Amino acid sequence: AQTVTQSQPEMSVQEAETVTLSCTYDTSESDYYLFWYKQPPSRQMILVIRQEAYKQQNATENRFSVNFQKAAKSFSLKISDSQLGDAAMYFCAYWAGSYQLTFGKGTKLSVIP
């Protein structure tokens, strides 16, 4: 069974600094997708960034980027120039074909002014 592990229940970062959230996963599939979702206090699940496993290039969306290490089954999220609005729960998620989207337990990110 696919599993997603986020080993950092909580993280904090100073405003304008950079922070990296960790995620590892377990799968026997070769073709799959990985995601980071942000959940602010409003509880809405917001897609932050997406990575296709067949692509070697790391995905980037403005201040958000990933470090995808397929062999190590690692998918970390880097947030640069952190802003107060980045404070939220961040969920790493895995999807392969018709399988369900599998989520990690989440990392709570606090941004210190």
Add this chain to the structure above:
Amino acid sequence: DAGVIQSPRHEVTEMGQEVTLRCKPISGHDYLFWYRQTMMRGLELLIYFNNNVPIDDSGMPEDRFSAKMPNASFSTLKIQPSEPRDSAVYFCASRGIGTVNTIYFGEGSWLTVV
């Protein structure tokens, strides 16, 4: 393009009452998912549909829960009778062929059963 639309956003109900949560997926999306989020169990997939057909309902906790998708633009999740342990945020999400296998979530329905 409107996102996934859920209603109600918040509901407080008494134990034993019937609860119906509603979802309108993104137009053109062929997969629809119902998730439940609690502090104890995190995000759990309850059921998902493909082209209005239920594919996997193994996550539905018990017979008190039922879900339907009568057409491509509407789905319901019903709890009858409701219990306090059903209190959670319920998310509907959808996915379409043209969205590079990305699932888009609604804003959630926050259910409290007292």
